[in-house]
Amino acid sequence: ERDKYENNDVAGVVTGLAWTKVGGDILFIESTLSKGKGNLTITGNLGKVMKESATIAMEYIKSNADVLGINPDIFAKYNVHIHVPEGATPKDGPSAGVTMLTSLVSLFTQRKVKKSIAMTGEITLRGKVLPVGGIKEKILAAKRAKIKEILLCDQNKRDIDEIKQEYLKGLTFHYVSDMSNVLELALTKQKVKNAKNLDGGDY
Amino acid sequence: ERDKYENNDVAGVVTGLAWTKVGGDILFIESTLSKGKGNLTITGNLGKVMKESATIAMEYIKSNADVLGINPDIFAKYNVHIHVPEGATPKDGPSAGVTMLTSLVSLFTQRKVKKSIAMTGEITLRGKVLPVGGIKEKILAAKRAKIKEILLCDQNKRDIDEIKQEYLKGLTFHYVSDMSNVLELALTKQKVKNAKNLDGGDY
Amino acid sequence: ERDKYENNDVAGVVTGLAWTKVGGDILFIESTLSKGKGNLTITGNLGKVMKESATIAMEYIKSNADVLGINPDIFAKYNVHIHVPEGATPKDGPSAGVTMLTSLVSLFTQRKVKKSIAMTGEITLRGKVLPVGGIKEKILAAKRAKIKEILLCDQNKRDIDEIKQEYLKGLTFHYVSDMSNVLELALTKQKVKNAKNLDGGDY
Amino acid sequence: ERDKYENNDVAGVVTGLAWTKVGGDILFIESTLSKGKGNLTITGNLGKVMKESATIAMEYIKSNADVLGINPDIFAKYNVHIHVPEGATPKDGPSAGVTMLTSLVSLFTQRKVKKSIAMTGEITLRGKVLPVGGIKEKILAAKRAKIKEILLCDQNKRDIDEIKQEYLKGLTFHYVSDMSNVLELALTKQKVKNAKNLDGGDY
Amino acid sequence: ERDKYENNDVAGVVTGLAWTKVGGDILFIESTLSKGKGNLTITGNLGKVMKESATIAMEYIKSNADVLGINPDIFAKYNVHIHVPEGATPKDGPSAGVTMLTSLVSLFTQRKVKKSIAMTGEITLRGKVLPVGGIKEKILAAKRAKIKEILLCDQNKRDIDEIKQEYLKGLTFHYVSDMSNVLELALTKQKVKNAKNLDGGDY
Amino acid sequence: ERDKYENNDVAGVVTGLAWTKVGGDILFIESTLSKGKGNLTITGNLGKVMKESATIAMEYIKSNADVLGINPDIFAKYNVHIHVPEGATPKDGPSAGVTMLTSLVSLFTQRKVKKSIAMTGEITLRGKVLPVGGIKEKILAAKRAKIKEILLCDQNKRDIDEIKQEYLKGLTFHYVSDMSNVLELALTKQKVKNAKNLDGGDY
Numbered sequence A, B, C, D, E, F: 001e002r003d004k005y006e007n008n009d010v011a012g013v014v015t016g017l018a019w020t021k022v023g024g025d026i027l028f029i030e031s032t033l034s035k036g037k038g039n040l041t042i043t044g045n046l047g048k049v050m051k052e053s054a055t056i057a058m059e060y061i062k063s064n065a066d067v068l069g070i071n072p073d074i075f076a077k078y079n080v081h082i083h084v085p086e087g088a089t090p091k092d093g094p095s096a097g098v099t100m101l102t103s104l105v106s107l108f109t110q111r112k113v114k115k116s117i118a119m120t121g122e123i124t125l126r127g128k129v130l131p132v133g134g135i136k137e138k139i140l141a142a143k144r145a146k147i148k149e150i151l152l153c154d155q156n157k158r159d160i161d162e163i164k165q166e167y168l169k170g171l172t173f174h175y176v177s178d179m180s181n182v183l184e185l186a187l188t189k190q191k192v193k194n195a196k197n198l199d200g201g202d203y
């Protein structure tokens, strides 16, 4: 049995689309902050390339903090932990990049993630989103999981165009080329309930 | 000969359920604190995924310290050591997550663990409990070890329903979906005898 | 489908030429700065030799900071991250050296990279550019990607001379022997839009 | 030719029982202190599980320093080195746990180890002693080495009961279940000659 | 095509003789300084033994700084980077020891390396030079590269004596037994152009 | 051709006896000090067990500094480098322990090593010397190298007794059981020429 979309109550939890040897599936990227010295910890039985995605997302955020509305002082005051359940499944590849980026920006801004959205796409340090593979399988998994909106790289539109129309019913697609598009589409302006005040120090 | 449940006299000792190549067994998660700088050490001949469970439990606690009633200042003042006997047996997988979480919260709060309870389940950073495998074998091992109550992910209920009723006699099941449920069910309000005063510094 | 040259709007993004098992291709070297303590992070599924190129470029810049017009104090105040998309493709070899050098000097000086130029060549610590392999395949890839100018080691001229004239139409070649030539040819005097003031501290 | 028991003149030297591919043997655990910052170094061609025993012993001592009569301030002021001769023989497994524990407590308290005693048993972080294998071979080795008293986990009594009475002549057995029993039985109240004053700073 | 000797304009660049699977060749050892905390970085696709040569050279210089006329304070104020082009060729073995030593002393003293000299020989921590293999192939490569003088361990003289006289024409041999001989022969008294003032701090 | 004994002019250089796949040989242990923070570096293409010998020697010296007449403050003020030529030969095993110990004590006391002595033996942290293998081959190598005196573990006397008398002519044997014996026999009271004043700070 496959995973289901749950809710968007918590900052830093974002739904991604994965393509594993047993087919498409959704996966969750979770991230948390704790007082610390700026360390990044990554868990979830991940391979080297997927761990690199987390590093790229973190560095992109650090070097674009002003544009993203994040006080850069907080990077040195907190440790960040990114986790990808489920531990028994090895995971790798660059396609969770947009999901990790969204998770971390949600975490640092405490903004709520859009409801019922899932995403897949590689990220780059200069802010581009790159296309990824396994699109058809990922779309089918998204439907099973009650996802309503899907965010993809615009270069993946050709993969969607090849899928029969009946499989796409009920899904809205957002095609993006830049990481700023990802954040505009995936994050709401609203803070999560019980949002943490990262600048003020009440954490 | 299999292990037996012992007692709940010491903070940080929690009984888990394991599934090894020789069948089901119980295992103990033990944790201790010593004055230090916030390092986490993990021993017990553990594989990568099981070590990650310890990291996830620790980070969950750090980022939810206020809700858990733990003074976050103590994380930087103590080293934590988590050990899983028996060293001759290699162990891996995510299913000791709930057990590690309970062990660490017992340690940091010095609250007594509930008597005769055992548990199995994967944990996530956002506070969910995920289902695990080998349920039937684990239940049989629990009975042999004189366990009375068992804590499981609610998605594992279907596995229990498939076990013959006679094997379940004398066992109470607690199905949980959230890590807060785990702690409510597994920890008593009572402090252990000779509880350490972690905030005051008499350690 | 192969990559296309994009633009030169961002500091630190430079187009290189790569030779992979599926033929020639262009690749991008991206680099960013974030407040830090002088750490260098390298991602992109790179092998040991390609990572060493990044170290060589960084050390060359540090030990020639005055000639390059870079305030050496900034090296200890920022972390540098170099990324080479695309994560799914393993990459190795020394031929991205000139591209990494150009990327980092553009980053530290905030100077704009020349439009429509691509490059390939090994770098050395004493400032020489060394020849590399796969030139024919790289040139064909450059044309497909709408590259106009190509920067190569002068010892690679013989490889160009062996390519049929019709394949070279529309391409301008720059042959270099020293890393100072690379920077003169590849970087404009112009700062990028929204150039960061690295010395002043408004970052 | 097998090793012989030597003497108990030096703090931190304790005799253990080992089971190697060439049969039973005795081994020595040696430990020393030097001024430092609390580092633990372990040598002797040891495998991962045997190194973990040293870590468990150390952490048990740190978190029970008050009960053991050790000033916890000294842990941060000294480095500890544990060595297991003989370097040409690879060693592994958890059975030297009690021996390492006794060695370290002797070291930190400068108490003399009991004469002519040898031991084997796994240790846990919660203070239990666990049974180990190879008991018959270890007992025969102990006799050859002129050992008089043997300390074992009480769950290993069944293994002793299966050994012919004639092989046990001249040996006294101490069965323990807790690590506090180990220390009571294995350490004398007497300090070693030229005991170091660890608290006073004359080291 | 093989490498050619270039010039001696830059401090820290020294020509060595290498023996690879495709025969003899010359190689360059390059080193640079940058403000730092005394770290040593080594690149060039080198194996463990060749990296150790760099460490030995560095430690020899540190512990003989006074004899070498180097202010020992600078070791802690600069990072040293040693690179051996060409990255695509794996390199190993101890024979670049004398070359690395000469490179580093040239770097720390800013003295010019003698013109048209190449060298090969293992170094030791006590200051001896040891013989190495592949002498005949290395000599032929030196001639092709327009080398005029060759520095060797005196124990390698027997290898030269076995080479036909006609191959040695135009080459001068310097046989050394001690590392002080190496430096006397290979370094001029003259500083390089634009020599850096390492003590004064204008770097 | 095999190595020859050289001289005893330099502190920290001691002659050991090795048994390699091509038979017995002598080897040199070299050590140096440089201003630092107490780091130990070990080179010479050594395996894990041989590196451990260096650690054991160092820790033994640190914890017995007073008896050895060494000011313990110097351990934190200098880095120590131990090297074993020749880099092309992989070396391992515990038998260089006594040689490393002697080298380091000579280094820290600047005492001259006895002339024409060679040694082999494992060391322990409690100060015992243990027997080693390959004695016959080592003795023959020592004679070829013009060694006059040989230091061995007393438990290796039986190996000497099995060698034909004619091979032992001209050799004096010293059998030791304790590391203090090693130092008494192998180190003279005399300081080396140009001995460094480690306590005074003129280094």
Ligand SMILES: [Ca+2]
Binding pocket: A002, A003, A025, A026, A086
């Ligand atoms: Ca799933």
Ligand SMILES: [Ca+2]
Binding pocket: A016, A017, A018, A095, A096, A097, A099, A119, A120, A121
């Ligand atoms: Ca994804």
Ligand SMILES: [Ca+2]
Binding pocket: B002, B003, B025, B026, B086
């Ligand atoms: Ca068990």
Ligand SMILES: [Ca+2]
Binding pocket: B016, B017, B018, B095, B096, B097, B099, B119, B120, B121
């Ligand atoms: Ca469990």
Ligand SMILES: [Ca+2]
Binding pocket: C002, C003, C025, C026, C086
């Ligand atoms: Ca591509």
Ligand SMILES: [Ca+2]
Binding pocket: C016, C017, C018, C095, C096, C097, C099, C119, C120, C121
């Ligand atoms: Ca390139």
Ligand SMILES: [Ca+2]
Binding pocket: D002, D003, D025, D026, D086
């Ligand atoms: Ca033995």
Ligand SMILES: [Ca+2]
Binding pocket: D016, D017, D018, D095, D096, D097, D099, D119, D120, D121
């Ligand atoms: Ca033992």
Ligand SMILES: [Ca+2]
Binding pocket: E002, E003, E025, E026, E086
């Ligand atoms: Ca070459």
Ligand SMILES: [Ca+2]
Binding pocket: E016, E017, E018, E095, E096, E097, E099, E119, E120, E121
């Ligand atoms: Ca060389």
Ligand SMILES: [Ca+2]
Binding pocket: F002, F003, F025, F026, F086
């Ligand atoms: Ca030799």
Ligand SMILES: [Ca+2]
Binding pocket: F016, F017, F018, F095, F096, F097, F099, F119, F120, F121
């Ligand atoms: Ca030796």
